Amino acid sequence: MLEFDNVSKSFWTGSHRKVILDRVSFRVELGHSLGVLAPNGTGKTTLINMMAGLEKPDEGEIRRGCNISFPLGFMGGITNKHSAVENSRYIARIYGLDPDYVEAFCRWLCGLGEYFDRPVATYSSGMRSRFSFALLLALDFDIYLIDEGMPGANDVEFNRRAGAVLQDRLESTTIVIVSHNPRTLAKYVREAAVLRDGQLHLFDTLEEARALYDYKG
Numbered sequence: 655m656l657e658f659d660n661v662s663k664s665f666w667t668g669s670h671r672k673v674i675l676d677r678v679s680f681r682v683e684l685g686h687s688l689g690v691l692a693p694n695g696t697g698k699t700t701l702i703n704m705m706a707g708l709e710k711p712d713e714g715e716i717r718r719g720c721n722i723s724f725p726l727g728f729m730g731g732i733t734n735k736h737s738a739v740e741n742s743r744y745i746a747r748i749y750g751l752d753p754d755y756v757e758a759f760c761r762w763l764c765g766l767g768e769y770f771d772r773p774v775a776t777y778s779s780g781m782r783s784r785f786s787f788a789l790l791l792a793l794d795f796d797i798y799l800i801d802e803g804m805p806g807a808n809d810v811e812f813n814r815r816a817g818a819v820l821q822d823r824l825e826s827t828t829i830v831i832v833s834h835n836p837r838t839l840a841k842y843v844r845e846a847a848v849l850r851d852g853q854l855h856l857f858d859t860l861e862e863a864r865a866l867y868d869y870k871g
């Protein structure tokens with residue numbers, strides 16, 4: 655379970671206060687993946703970072719009753735001077751997993767070829783995305799946090815493999831995915847919420863959430 659209890663968050667932009675959440679309460683139960691629809695700039699990344707514990711609320715409490723991932727694309731634990739081999743084995747040990755398994759899984763999924771043995775500093779942004787996505791899926795979490803869907807990788811084969819792994823993972827785990835695009839959410843979730851004017855409006859179906867999201871009133 656992941657629970658927000660009366661959580662508020664805002665930023666001072668220099669000219670005004672940008673409210674992301676205004677006394678928002680909700681729960682994500684295991685087995686109920688959630689999609690959050692929000693236009694760009696309204697606080698998708700801030701919301702996901704708060705779920706992950708990377709950003710603190712101004713007020714209220716965030717309770718985590720299970721293992722929650724770092725956000726997809728977060729490179730915080732990866733060091734540039736080391737290769738994907740070294741990074742994946744190191745992170746496997748931190749999470750108490752078999753380094754051989756994590757290395758082999760990442761090597762297979764991200765398809766970086768010989769670059770897998772070279773420093774991450776030499777990777778393109780697409781290669782980094784592929785590696786961080788593979789690493790996220792190699793680790794065991796109850797809830798996976800995903801900001802804007804799949805990484806921006808143009809590699810068709812990677813997208814096919816990673817999409818299949820993610821679909822498969824959905825059978826046994828829970829994801830929270832935030833996006834400005836309802837079509838991105840439709841691939842992964844049935845339940846959805848809309849982040850709007852500092853409030854999170856929850857719906858049983860993506861269609862209902864979409865109706866509010868598209869409403870310009």
Ligand SMILES: Nc1ncnc2c1ncn2[C@@H]1O[C@H](COP(=O)(O)OP(=O)(O)OP(=O)(O)O)[C@@H](O)[C@H]1O
Binds near residue numbers: 666674692697698699
């Ligand atoms: N540390 C910060 N200090 C000041 N303002 C911030 C900070 N972090 C985010 N903001 C502002 O809060 C708003 C929401 O930012 P956030 O990155 O969470 O939105 P987003 O929906 O993920 O945006 P995008 O889709 O453009 O990535 C933006 O207006 C941003 O400028």
